[in-house]
Structure formats: structure tokens, C-alpha cells
Amino acid sequence: MAFSYKIAIHPAFPRSSWVAALSGIKGASEYQKGETDDIEGIKILDDHTIQLELKEPNAAFLFNTYLPIMPEHILGGVKPEELEQHPYVDAPTVTSGPYDFVAYEPEQYIHLKKKADYWDTEPLIDEIFFKLLASTATGLAQLEAGELDVIEIPADEVERFEGMEHVDILTVEGIGYYVLHFDFRTEEQIAQLNKPKEEGGSGYSIVKEPKPYLQDKRFRQALAYALDVKPFIDIIGGGVAKPIYSSIFGPDWAVNPNLNKYDRDLEKAKALMAEVGVTFDDKGTALWEGKPIILVYLSNTGEEPRKVGEILQQQLGEVGIRVDIKLVTSAAFLPAAINGEGDLVRNAGGRFGADPSVSSLYYTCKAGWARLVIGFCNERFDELLAQGAAVSDVKERQKSYWEASAILNEELPSLFLFSHSRFFGVNKGLGGLKPSADPGYLTWNIEEWYFK
Amino acid sequence: MSKYILRRLAISIPVLIGITVLIFIFINAAPGDPVSSMIDPTLGDFSAERMAQARAQLGLDRPLPLRYVLWLKEIVRGNLGYSMITQKPVAYMIGHRLWATIRLTLVALAVSVVIGISIGILSAIKQYSWIDYLSTFLSFAAVSVPGFFLSLGLIYLLALKLRWLPTSGMFTLGQPHSLWDYIRHMIMPAMVLGVGSAAPLVRYARSSMLESMSQEYVNTARAKGQREVWVILKHAFPNALIPLITVIGLRLPGLFEGAVIVEQIFQWQGMGTLAIWAVTNRDYTLLMGLNLISGILVLSANLLADIAYAVVDPRVRYD
Numbered sequence: 121m122a123f124s125y126k127i128a129i130h131p132a133f134p135r136s137s138w139v140a141a142l143s144g145i146k147g148a149s150e151y152q153k154g155e156t157d158d159i160e161g162i163k164i165l166d167d168h169t170i171q172l173e174l175k176e177p178n179a180a181f182l183f184n185t186y187l188p189i190m191p192e193h194i195l196g197g198v199k200p201e202e203l204e205q206h207p208y209v210d211a212p213t214v215t216s217g218p219y220d221f222v223a224y225e226p227e228q229y230i231h232l233k234k235k236a237d238y239w240d241t242e243p244l245i246d247e248i249f250f251k252l253l254a255s256t257a258t259g260l261a262q263l264e265a266g267e268l269d270v271i272e273i274p275a276d277e278v279e280r281f282e283g284m285e286h287v288d289i290l291t292v293e294g295i296g297y298y299v300l301h302f303d304f305r306t307e308e309q310i311a312q313l314n315k316p317k318e319e320g321g322s323g324y325s326i327v328k329e330p331k332p333y334l335q336d337k338r339f340r341q342a343l344a345y346a347l348d349v350k351p352f353i354d355i356i357g358g359g360v361a362k363p364i365y366s367s368i369f370g371p372d373w374a375v376n377p378n379l380n381k382y383d384r385d386l387e388k389a390k391a392l393m394a395e396v397g398v399t400f401d402d403k404g405t406a407l408w409e410g411k412p413i414i415l416v417y418l419s420n421t422g423e424e425p426r427k428v429g430e431i432l433q434q435q436l437g438e439v440g441i442r443v444d445i446k447l448v449t450s451a452a453f454l455p456a457a458i459n460g461e462g463d464l465v466r467n468a469g470g471r472f473g474a475d476p477s478v479s480s481l482y483y484t485c486k487a488g489w490a491r492l493v494i495g496f497c498n499e500r501f502d503e504l505l506a507q508g509a510a511v512s513d514v515k516e517r518q519k520s521y522w523e524a525s526a527i528l529n530e531e532l533p534s535l536f537l538f539s540h541s542r543f544f545g546v547n548k549g550l551g552g553l554k555p556s557a558d559p560g561y562l563t564w565n566i567e568e569w570y571f572k
Numbered sequence: 573m574s575k576y577i578l579r580r581l582a583i584s585i586p587v588l589i590g591i592t593v594l595i596f597i598f599i600n601a602a603p604g605d606p607v608s609s610m611i612d613p614t615l616g617d618f619s620a621e622r623m624a625q626a627r628a629q630l631g632l633d634r635p636l637p638l639r640y641v642l643w644l645k646e647i648v649r650g651n652l653g654y655s656m657i658t659q660k661p662v663a664y665m666i667g668h669r670l671w672a673t674i675r676l677t678l679v680a681l682a683v684s685v686v687i688g689i690s691i692g693i694l695s696a697i698k699q700y701s702w703i704d705y706l707s708t709f710l711s712f713a714a715v716s717v718p719g720f721f722l723s724l725g726l727i728y729l730l731a732l733k734l735r736w737l738p739t740s741g742m743f744t745l746g747q748p749h750s751l752w753d754y755i756r757h758m759i760m761p762a763m764v765l766g767v768g769s770a771a772p773l774v775r776y777a778r779s780s781m782l783e784s785m786s787q788e789y790v791n792t793a794r795a796k797g798q799r800e801v802w803v804i805l806k807h808a809f810p811n812a813l814i815p816l817i818t819v820i821g822l823r824l825p826g827l828f829e830g831a832v833i834v835e836q837i838f839q840w841q842g843m844g845t846l847a848i849w850a851v852t853n854r855d856y857t858l859l860m861g862l863n864l865i866s867g868i869l870v871l872s873a874n875l876l877a878d879i880a881y882a883v884v885d886p887r888v889r890y891d
Contacts, residue, residue: 140617204659226668227841227849229745249745254849258839261739265731296614313620322620451604451854454613469614481616488618 121170122162123192126151132200140481141184146173179512180477189216218243218567227252243567244552260545263287269547270562275358276424278543290544291360292555295473297367298352299534300417300432301465303457304334305495310460313492322492328460333396333408340532342392344382346439349537351431356424361538366525367482369539370473373514376522379529389439406440414442418462420453425466432464457493464535465493473539473557476521480505483533496533548572573882577875584871588864589644595863596640599856605632606656609853630656643860652861657853662861665846670865672742673835673842676761677827683766684773684827685820691770692777693812697804699782707774714771719830723764723837730760740839761838765830769823776819777812784812814885821877825870 125145128138131154143149147160161173174181191214198206213221218240219232230250234243251268253259260277262268266286273281273289281287305313307330315321333339353361362369365379390400399407406413417432419425429445436443443464448456457465467489472478482489484505485497501524508520528536544555544562552569555562607626611618627633631642646653652662691711695704731739737760738744743753784790785808793807794800835844843862850858882888 137615137617139622205661226665227845228742231745247746251741251745254836254839254845258740258837261727261732262741265735265739267739267741317624323624324620448603449852451609451852452602453604454608454611454618455604457613467613469612470616478616486619487616488620489613489616492620 121189122159122164123196124187124190125162125172126159127190127195127200127203128187130200132203138185138187141181142187144174144176144178144181146175177510177512179517180475180509183475183477219248222247227254238567241567244570245566248566263545263547266547269550270553271545272562273543273545274424275356275540275543276427278358281545286548288546288548290546290553290555291358291541292544292557293362293473294540294542295370295471295557296469297364297369297472297539298357298361298468298537299367299466300537301457301467301489301494301534302334302340302532303328303460303463303465303493303495304330304340304533305460305493306330306335309495313458324458326458326460331408331463333393333398333413334463336396337531338392339396339398340535341382342389342396342439343436343441344532344535345385345389345392346441347382347432347435347535347537348384351435352428352537355431356427357538357540358543361540363538364536366528366536367470367472367479367534368476368521368525368528371475373518374476374521374525376525376529378522379525386439393439400440404440405442412442413440414444415463416444416446416461417464417466418446418448418453418456419466420450421447428466467534468540471558476517476524477505477509479524479528480509483528490533494533496531498527498531501527573879577879580875580878584875587871588867591867592644592860592864593640596643596860597636599851599854599859600636602854604854606630606854606856607632610657643857647864652864653857655855655858657855657858662858665858666843666861666865669841669843669846672840673828673831673844676758676765676835676840676842677824677831679758679762680765680769680827680831681820681824683762684768684770684823687766688770688773689777689816692774693781693804693809695774696778696781696785704778707778711771711774714767717768719764719768720833720837722767723760723834726760726764727837740837742839742841757838757840761834761840764834765827768830769827773816773819773823776816780815781808781812784808787811810884814881817880817884818877821873821880824873828866828870 125142127133128136129142129148129152130136131152133139139152143152145159145161147156147158147162150156151159161175163171163173165171172181191208194208194214195203195206203209210224210226211221215221215235218235218238220235222231222233224230229252232248232250234246251259251262253262256274259268259271260273260281263271263273263281264284264287278289282289305328310326310328310330313322313324314326315323317323349363353359353363363381365381366376368374368376393406394400397408398413399410401407415436417429419429425447426445429443429447433443433445446456446462448461456462470478470482480502481487483494483496483498484490484502485499490496504520504524504527508517508524511517542555542557544553546553549572550569551572552565553562554565554568556564605627607623607630610626611623624633631639634642643653652666654660655662655665658665691707695701695707698704727739730737738757740757742757743749747753785804787808790803790808793803798806831840831842832844832847834840835842836848839845843866846858847862849855850862
């Protein structure tokens with residue numbers, strides 16, 4: 121275990137996704153800088169106990185450190201720089217679950233076989249293949265033809281599979297969210313990002329001209345009043361999803377029941393826009409300083425994002441706002457968002473529903489989204505999120521997160537739409553599946569799966 | 573002849589360098605880079621500092637010309653470099669996939685040659701008959717229908733409705749590998765690639781055959797009282813073949829191009845799927861390696877066509 125922690129945040133891997141989560145361990149920062157060879161806060165007490173000492177209390181620490189274990193007896197002697205080229209990476213023969221690794225054929229499949237002497241319940245299925253497919257469409261065709269047993273189905277394909285005799289659909293409430301981030305960065309914020317690194321900036325070359333009305337929270341609230349979330353849920357959520365009013369929407373204790381739900385009210389929307397200084401011409405077109413208001417909706421390409429754009433065009437059109445749709449490839453998406461190519465930026469996913477602390481990755485002043493794209497920075501919010509993570513008493517945490525979600529609900533850095541359910545298509549011959557909300561952990565109870 | 577081949581090989585080098593320079597500029601001009609594609613924006617966990625650090629680690633903070641020169645230096649030493657995303661050697665990643673694509677392309681080429689030439693000759697012999705009109709109609713249809721559409725149609729019909737063939741992949745998982753299983757998986761992708769490429773061949777074969785049938789030596793053969801089948805096979809066909817060889821050689825790059833889409837649809841693990849993966853992930857080193865290899869393959873296909881031309885037609889001499 122100690123070895124796994126040390127590898128996860130070794131200086132050789134600055135891109136490791138564990139860096140942020142694990143740097144809370146005492147002595148981790150010094151180790152990351154290469155000043156020490158050991159991490160002070162990690163102690164091995166006996167063969168079955170490890171103790172981690174943190175710099176400061178953090179209730180979300182365990183939640184954020186779901187770290188896979190790496191075998192020291194195999195990788196211990198390998199230089200961290202050469203780790204990614206080690207054969208073990210393609211053939212992880214040491215497993216802690218009920219199955220043994222047999223073979224990995226890159227981009228084809230991973231083959232697993234039942235362990236002969238598993239310590240817990242003996243699994244019912246002897247062999248498992250994980251198919252590595254290049255596109256969802258291929259996978260769905262294979263499910264339809266009975267060539268695979270289980271796969272996640274996109275919401276807009278659920279209806280098609282419901283009609284198929286050999287497929288069961290399992291639905292599970294998700295933990296991710298579906299939102300549209302506003303880009304309301306000010307000229308000063310953009311100038312700061314554009315400053316060269318030597319001068320304390322980030323060295324970007326963003327050319328965006330800010331839209332002043334977006335910086336007024338009343339305008340953002342007006343858009344929330346202009347939207348009706350139901351068509352979104354029907355068309356892209358497979359008909360089932362939980363509307364949300366801030367990014368803190370789970371677990372139940374963290375959900376503030378007193379948030380503004382922004383039920384659709386076009387008159388109120390127009391009134392708020394007028395307060396900001398928006399005028400309307402005879403045809404009802406919203407004008408800013410005499411020119412029509414046009415917002416650009418930015419997303420990565422796909423059928424579902426396109427539909428979102430069309431619903432937006434229709435609904436915001438009713439308050440006189442024109443929406444243009446801009447879809448880019450996924451590698452170009454983040455640069456386009458940072459470059460200010462969108463005013464409304466689609467984002468879907470995350471693990472918000474599992475713990476309220478996740479919101480700090482998105483909405484605190486230093487977070488990538490808030491700083492590089494949205495331009496949201498609220499010191500009180502940052503304080504509350506830090507407080508919420510620093511105590512483990514649920515009542516105390518609740519207080520912080522309720523107030524924090526009220527800030528998001530009022531300021532609306534994003535239009536919070538819903539938390540989507542996830543769907544799995546399962547061949548009727550296969551039973552025992554209990555999908556978890558995090559689709560990455562579908563196999564958590566794999567030893568209970570069976571063929572009917 | 574060997575002098576000619578050597579000269580052609582020498583010319584290939586600047587051509588290849590030119591190709592790589594252009595591609596290097598284009599892929600770097602495309603928005604996004606390996607770092608932006610490695611970050612999952614839905615996880616929120618990114619910051620300006622981490623992105624800059626990752627760029628520096630991959631050497632992306634250096635000026636473009638310098639990066640090209642460094643890449644070229646390694647290529648000259650026979651090193652294709654490491655993938656920016658998977659950290660695996662590019663040569664290994666491509667080598668793993670190369671044969672799958674070559675097999676698919678060659679089978680598709682065979683399909684297109686057999687279909688294209690036989691139908692073309694048939695419609696030339698039976699000029700203005702219903703066979704001729706039907707073949708004209710079919711070849712125009714095959715040219716007009718996009719490969720991906722034909723693929724989806726075939727999957728729907730042969731795999732989902734009739735259940736004769738698997739929808740995709742290269743073999744059935746959980747069963748011992750067999751040649752028959754491999755062939756079953758190859759039928760649809762090879763058909764799509766082969767048929768699309770056969771259509772123009774039909775037209776070339778038809779006109780080339782018509783031309784050689786109107787030559788005087790064919791009339792002479794007929795006048796000598798030879799049987800019509802013999803006249804066609806012995807006298808008309810070999811001469812009609814000569815211009816076709818160039819056409820077939822020039823079809824290879826097209827097949828390679830078509831393989832990119834077809835492999836993706838049929839989950840055929842060749843260079844095409846790898847190329848799409850590399851493009852969407854902005855894996856610069858892998859993309860450069862892929863383009864270099866396909867550039868070499870295409871150039872050598874052209875060279876082979878030229879050599880074959882000289883072999884078939886004794887009148888052609890390269891000096």
C-alpha cells in the first residue's frame with residue numbers, strides 16, 4: 121500500500137490524477153518536490169494496517185483516494201521513469217479480486233479467469249472477456265446481435281433497446297451532473313490568464329471580448345427562469361433524471377431543500393433581463409446596446425450535445441435570445457472553452473452525488489473550470505468548502521454545504537440542469553448485476569453474476 | 573532497370589520528407605493537443621499549472637521547427653519514438669496493427685480485381701447487352717454509395733437480420749482461433765472495401781478490353797479460325813491488362829484510405845482504427861509514425877506498379 125501511494129505521487133508523474141488528492145498527506149509535498157525519499161505521514165503499523173497522517177483534517181480524504189494497489193515485489197526495483205514501459209503494465213498478473221489475469225490484447229480484449237483459491241465467495245462465472253471497443257455504436261450492435269452480455273447504453277438509445285426481447289435494461293441513479301457553464305470572465309481575468317508565466321500569469325492567448333450582461337447574476341438567473349428542464353430530461357435523459365439546483369445534490373444529507381428551483385417563468389426572465397439593461401424590439405428580440413443578443417453554445421461533438429443545443433435554441437428563443445451551436449472534437453473542446461469560444465459550455469459527468477466536496481474541484485477560485493473558463497471566484501464559497509471537508513461530523517458538514525450550495529444557486533456560475541440516470545443493457549441470459557451509480561464499478565459484485 | 577529503381581528510390585526520400593513536414597505542420601495546427609485530450613473535463617481536476625507542466629514534460633513547449641528536427645533526427649536513427657498518450661514505442665504500436673491492415677487491404681484488392689476485371693470483360697464482350705447495362709448501373713451505384721453506408725447496410729442485413737456473420741471484430745472471443753472464424757469476420761469489411769474499389773475497375777477493364785478487341789491482331793486471330801474464347805483469353809485479354817496494372821497500383825492508396833473508416837466501423841484492429849485514435853487523442857508522435865509508414869507503403873505500391881508495367885509490356889523500358 122505504502123508503495124502504491126509513493127508511486128501515485130512520485131515526481132516522475134506530474135500528470136498523475138492522484139497528485140491533488142494525496143498531497144494532503146503529511147510530508148507529501150516535500151516528497152513530490154523530490155526533497156525526501158519517504159513520505160512522513162505514511163506509517164506501516166503491522167502486516168494488515170497502514171496509517172496515514174494528514175496535514176489537516178479532511179473528511180473527504182478516503183473518498184478521494186480509491187487507489188488501486190501496485191505489487192511492490194514486482195515493481196519495487198523498477199525506476200519510476202521506466203514504469204510505464206514495464207511489461208507488468210500490460211499484464212497485471214497480481215489481482216485482489218475474484219479473477220486472475222490471463223491475457224490482454226491491446227484494443228481488443230482483456231481476458232480473466234476465475235481464481236482457484238479466492239478468499240471470499242467463489243464466483244459463478246468461469247471466464248470473463250472485457251471487449252475494448254472503439255465506438256459505442258459497435259458495442260450496441262454487438263449487444264443487439266447477442267455478441268456481448270452487458271454494456272452501458274446512452275440515454276437516447278434506451279427506447280430502441282427496450283423493444284428487444286433478449287435485452288434487459290437496468291437503470292441506476294447517477295452521481296454525475298449535466299450543466300451549462302457560463303463564461304463570464306471579465307477583461308481583467310482574461311488579461312491575467314494571458315500574462316506570460318514569468319509575470320505570474322498563465323501564458324494563454326485568449327482573444328475573447330467579454331459580454332457585460334453575462335457578468336450580472338440577474339441575467340444568468342433570467343436564463344435559468346427561461347429554461348424548462350423537462351424537455352432536456354425527456355430527450356437526452358431517457359425520461360428519467362433528477363433536476364438539480366446546485367452542484368451539491370448528494371448524498372441526501374448534503375442537499376439543501378431551500379434552494380430556488382427557478383421554475384419556468386418567461387415574464388420574470390424578461391423582467392430580470394430588463395433590469396440588467398436589456399431591451400426588446402417589436403419582434404421580441406433581446407437587444408444589448410441596440411444589437412441582438414447572441415450566445416454561443418459550445419460542446420464536444422455528438423448526437424446528444426447537438427440535441428441539447430437545439431432545445432436551448434428553442435427555449436431561449438422564447439425570450440428573444442439567439443443561440444448558435446458550436447461543436448468541436450473532444451481534444452479541441454477544452455482549449456476552445458478556455459479560449460472563450462462559447463458563452464454556454466456543456467459539461468456532463470463528475471462524481472458530485474457521492475460527496476459534496478467534489479464541487480471544490482469545479483467552483484473554487486483555483487479550480488480549472490472556475491478560473492480558466494467560467495470566471496467564478498467567491499471567497500465565502502471557498503471557505504465553506506474548506507470547512508465542510510475539515511470536519512467529519514455530518515451535522516457540521518451539512519451546515520457548510522447548505523450555505524455553499526445556496527451561493528451557487530444564487531450566483532449561478534452554471535445553469536444546473538439535472539443529474540442523469542445511467543442505463544445498462546444486459547443480455548437476458550445474464551443475472552445478478554447490481555449496477556452502481558459510478559459505471560466504472562459495474563463489476564463490484566461480479567462474484568454474484570450468473571448465467572440463467 | 574535497376575538504375576531506374578534506384579533513381580525512383582532516391583526521389584522517394586525528399587517526397588517522404590515533404591509529406592512529413594506538411595503533416596507535422598497540419599497536425600500541430602489542429603486545435604487541441606495531447607494534454608487537452610488527456611484531461612477529462614467532466615472530472616474537473618485540472619489547473620493551468622498542471623497543464624503547463626504536462627506540456628513541458630512532453631516537450632510541447634519547444635518551438636515547432638525544433639520539434640520537427642528532433643523527430644527527424646530520431647527517424648534517421650530508425651527510432652519512431654514513444655506515443656505521447658500510452659508511452660509505448662510507436663514502432664511496437666504500429667507493428668502490432670500493420671499486418672491486420674495489409675491483410676485486409678490485399679484481400680480487398682483481390683476482391684476488387686476479380687470482380688472488377690471479370691465484370692468489365694464480360695460487359696465488353698457483350699457490349700450493349702443487358703449484362704453491359706446492368707454492370708454499368710451497378711458500378712455507378714457502387715461508386716455513389718459511401719462505404720460507411722454500405723457497411724451499416726451489410727451489418728443490418730447480414731449480421732442483425734440474417735445472423736450469418738458477426739457484426740464486428742476479428743475473431744470470436746472465448747473460442748480457439750480458427751482460420752474460418754477469421755474469414756467470417758473479414759468478409760464484410762473486405763466486401764465493402766473491395767466493391768467500392770471494383771467499380772472504377774469495371775469501367776477501365778471494359779474500355780480497355782473494347783479497345784484491344786478492335787485491334788487488328790484480334791481480327792487476324794479470328795481469321796485464322798481460332799475459337800472465340802481462345803481469341804479473347806490469349807490475344808485480347810493480356811493486352812487489355814497492361815493499362816489496368818497502373819490503375820490497380822493506383823487503387824492501393826485509395827484502399828488504405830478507405831480502410832480507416834471501414835476498420836473503425838467493423839472494429840478491425842488495424843492501422844485505420846489506430847489512426848483515428850491517434851487523431852482524436854492528438855498523439856503527435858504516433859500520427860507521424862503512421863503517416864510515415866503509410867507514405868512508404870503507398871510510394872512502394874506505385875513503384876511496384878511501374879515495375880510490373882515493364883514486366884508485362886515488353887515495349888516499356890526504363891533506362
